[in-house]
Amino acid sequence: MDKLTVNQLITQTIVKLREIALANELPAKCDPKKGLCANALIDIYFSNEKLWSKIQLYMCQWPKFSGDAFTPVPGGFIQYRHYRENDLSMYEGEYGQLRKELALYIAQRLETLQETIVYAI
Numbered sequence: 001m002d003k004l005t006v007n008q009l010i011t012q013t014i015v016k017l018r019e020i021a022l023a024n025e026l027p028a029k030c031d032p033k034k035g036l037c038a039n040a041l042i043d044i045y046f047s048n049e050k051l052w053s054k055i056q057l058y059m060c061q062w063p064k065f066s067g068d069a070f071t072p073v074p075g076g077f078i079q080y081r082h083y084r085e086n087d088l089s090m091y092e093g094e095y096g097q098l099r100k101e102l103a104l105y106i107a108q109r110l111e112t113l114q115e116t117i118v119y120a121i
Contacts, residue, residue, distance in 0.1 A: 006051065009044060010114045014107045016040035020091070021104035032089035035073075035080070036103055058109040062102055073098045 004012065017040050019027045026032050030039040037045065044051050059065065059072040066076045073079070075095055083090050090099055 004043070004047070006048065007114065009048060009051065010110050013040060013044055014110050014114070017103040017107035017110070021100045021107065026089065026091050030091075032091055033084065033087065035090055036099060036106070040103065041106075054113060055106060055110075058106050059102065061109075062105050064098060064101065073102055 017036070020030060020036070020040055041052075041055055044055060056069060060069060062072065064074055065072050066074045068076045071077045071080045073095065075098075079095055080090075082088075083095065090096060
């Protein structure tokens with residue numbers, strides 16, 4: 001993959017997050033056994049440290065934040081482990097709905113960032 005500009009990276013991530021948050025079914029390219037980081041945020045994680053720091057901040061600022069940066073969705077690591085160990089989709093049920101809400105929240109924050117300071121990153 002060619003190196004993306006910050007603007008392209010943000011746009012690509014917003015699209016992925018919105019697809020996850022708003023679709024009735026998880027997009028085919030997403031793994032239901034993995035969280036948002038693996039399905040939508042991985043490119044930012046590996047390519048832009050400043051932008052990844054912003055994402056982490058947004059997770060912590062989400063009104064329903066669990067208090068754990070590793071597992072920001074309420075239920076924390078116990079719920080995360082339960083879904084992983086029982087081969088459940090991370091995007092179904094109440095836990096899955098919360099994950100989708102977080103995806104939409106991050107997408108909205110990234111849209112604001114893109115509109116205001118994208119070239120300052």
